[in-house]
Amino acid sequence: MYQKLSVMVLGSLLTLGAFASVSCAVAEEIKVGAKAPDWSGIIGIDDEKHSLADYAKAKIIVLAFTCNHCPVAVAYEDRLVALQRDYQDKGVQVVAVNVNNLPADRLDQMKIRAQQKGFNFPYLYDSTQKIGRDYGAAVTPHIFVLDQDRKVAYVGAIDDNIKEKAVKRHYLRESLDALLAGKTPPAAHTKAFGCSIKYE
Numbered sequence: 001m002y003q004k005l006s007v008m009v010l011g012s013l014l015t016l017g018a019f020a021s022v023s024c025a026v027a028e029e030i031k032v033g034a035k036a037p038d039w040s041g042i043i044g045i046d047d048e049k050h051s052l053a054d055y056a057k058a059k060i061i062v063l064a065f066t067c068n069h070c071p072v073a074v075a076y077e078d079r080l081v082a083l084q085r086d087y088q089d090k091g092v093q094v095v096a097v098n099v100n101n102l103p104a105d106r107l108d109q110m111k112i113r114a115q116q117k118g119f120n121f122p123y124l125y126d127s128t129q130k131i132g133r134d135y136g137a138a139v140t141p142h143i144f145v146l147d148q149d150r151k152v153a154y155v156g157a158i159d160d161n162i163k164e165k166a167v168k169r170h171y172l173r174e175s176l177d178a179l180l181a182g183k184t185p186p187a188a189h190t191k192a193f194g195c196s197i198k199y200e
Contacts, residue, residue, distance in 0.1 A: 039051060039134070070140045099125075157190045
């Protein structure tokens, strides 16, 4: 039933034009190898302001642009929770960011969603959408991996299939494993897919 629902949801998204790839980005996607844009003062579901500098002790940062309303983003929530659980002792920090200003995506709803799903990583809300534009985030989810020097080491999708049981390539995990071993990710750039970020 889940597989049929996923197909129906994706079909609806395609029909409505809400499903997009990075080619539909409002701003140009930051390149692999570039210095990661700094950020500060972004409110989290803990009601605290967060900055890139807050995660200075992390060897690697997984910056995940996501939201509440998108079925594709929702399909990946458990995978992000599992990723943080599996890699936290290796020095990897997931930081999720939402820049949509739709009612379903605002901070009060983010708090509810994070509690329901047991998010074990910061979930931040940038109503100005600046961080999204700085990175060139186009869809939810859209992943940017920052290495220890805070350069962009991977950009793209979490894996190759919205249906977890059908995944053949775990792009994000492959990238993290390579970076932790001092190597270059085998696929440093992939095509992100999901719902278009609603820039204003």
